[in-house]
Amino acid sequence: MxxxxxxxxxxxxxxxxxxxxxxxxxxxxxxxxxxxxxxxxxxxxxxxxxxxxxxxxxxxxxxxxxxxxxxxxxxxxxxxxxxxxxxxxxxxxxxxxxxxxxxxxxxxxxxxxxxxxxxxxxxxxxxxxxxxxxxxxxxxxxxxxxxxxxxxxxxxxxxxxxxxxxxxxxxxxxxxxxxxxxxxxxxxxxxxxxxxxxxxxxxxxxxxxxxxxxxxxxxxxxxxxxxxxxxxxxxxxxxxxxxxxxxxxxxxxxxxxxxxVALPHGVKLLMGDIRGGSNTPKLVSKVLKWRETDPRSASVYEGIDRANMTLVDCLSSLNTMFREHPESYKALLHELSSLNSHEIAGLNKPSFSLLHRLIGSNSTIRHNMRYITRESGAEIEPQQQTALLDSCLQIPGVLAAVVPGAGGYDAICLLVIEESLDAFYRLTRNDPKFSNVTWMDLREEARGIVEEDALDYGH
Missing domain, CATH: 3.30.230.10 (Ribosomal Protein S5; domain 2)
Known part of the structure; x- marks a missing residue:
């Protein structure tokens, strides 16, 4: 069988x-x-x-x-x-x-x-x-x-x-x-x-x-x-x-x-294939060589780590907010869905404080990755990706944007309020800045390895 x-x-x-x-x-x-x-x-x-x-x-x-x-x-x-x-x-x-x-x-x-x-x-x-x-x-x-x-x-x-x-x-x-x-x-x-x-x-x-x-x-x-x-x-x-x-x-x-872990309710991870491709071992090799020779590398890594943990903490706090105050949480996401990240960061509203931290941590991570890109020669966030991510952050509902993993030209990764997705797709469909991007039909998957039904594969 x-x-x-x-x-x-x-x-x-x-x-x-x-x-x-x-x-x-x-x-x-x-x-x-x-x-x-x-x-x-x-x-x-x-x-x-x-x-x-x-x-x-x-x-x-x-x-x-x-x-x-x-x-x-x-x-x-x-x-x-x-x-x-x-x-x-x-x-x-x-x-x-x-x-x-x-x-x-x-x-x-x-x-x-x-x-x-x-x-x-x-x-x-x-x-x-x-x-x-x-x-x-x-x-x-x-x-x-x-x-x-x-x-x-x-x-x-x-x-x-x-x-x-x-x-x-x-x-x-x-x-x-x-x-x-x-x-x-x-x-x-x-x-x-x-x-x-x-x-x-x-x-x-x-x-x-x-x-x-x-x-x-x-x-x-x-x-x-x-x-x-x-x-x-x-x-x-x-x-x-x-x-x-x-x-x-x-x-x-x-x-x-x-x-x-799980992404917050109503927040979707969106992956964009840019039909590029990167050699991860070469990128890693350049970064490791830079880390050994640049006296600033330790402080750069520590800065990225603090921003990473802030991002993780913000995602966890949003999950907690949804569990404890679901109606307030849904109202917050609805309000955020019509604003881009720059507009959110510029509004001094107490209810936005958690989002300010999340957006700020994303900005810090990218800033440091661009520093490593310049100093190591590893194209973690090259200029073309920077322009693309910045364009994404100008679209309502996009909370964060990164080149995932080792970076390069494989893909881009966004955190988007689910309510904003239809408008996001409409805005990017005919925009020449996104002509080389294919938005992948993906969602977060809570399950790891699982047993399936062999009959579903015709076996």
Missing amino acids: ARSFSAPGKALLAGGYLVLDKQFKSYVVALSARMHAVISGTEVDGLEHTVITIKSPQFAQGEWRYSINDDNGGLDIVEANGRVNPFAQLSVQTVLAYVASSPNQQRKSKSEIEITIYSDSSYHTVENTVKKTHGAKVFHYHSDEITKIAKTGLGSSAGLVTVLTTALLSYYEPSVDLEDPKTLQLIHNLAQVAHCQAQGKIGSGFDVAAATFGSITYRRFDPKLISELKPLAECSTLEEYHNSLKSLVESRDWDIHMVP
């Missing part, structure tokens, strides 16, 4: 670059764009090797067929056609190493496993695509290979690794229960290991965390946890690696801050 799972994309609303440092917290919004995996498999007596086929039918040549040899105390994974997909292969390797039996308890039968991956349209540009229906789902199909399709920066690799990890774990451990916090933590830890190894570096992990747990405030794990894990290729036996991996992913040493 097939099982299916999905994991959300992400937008790092507050915490760009600081999220790499364990002393700082960030605010990650999970998005309704989801990565999906449908898995089915069976044990086959007499099969020489387990075969795991991963299909991504939305892209040309989107199939990877892995032959698994775990006899003789090792774990060899070979792709039949020599195709390279590190995120798929490391997900397979990590789960199989985790569930591996000791050599004297080898499984007698080998398995044929098939996993079909689907991605919602917001992860990639949808130009020159064809819609196809799978059960109750509709997906966009591309004519090119996945590596040639422009991404929008919503965390496709983290979502892929998280759903693959969950799907494979569910095959070998059918009792997997995503309502169990311990199971979610295990999936998260396995996915972090696989994702870091696939990337060839140990990132902050916020994207995998959001894919697993949904919208959260996040503070990273210690990179040494994964860097000190001896690679499988350097271990003398699979059992040696299995024991080390199992000890790591089941340990309590991760010390990650992950607290569920």
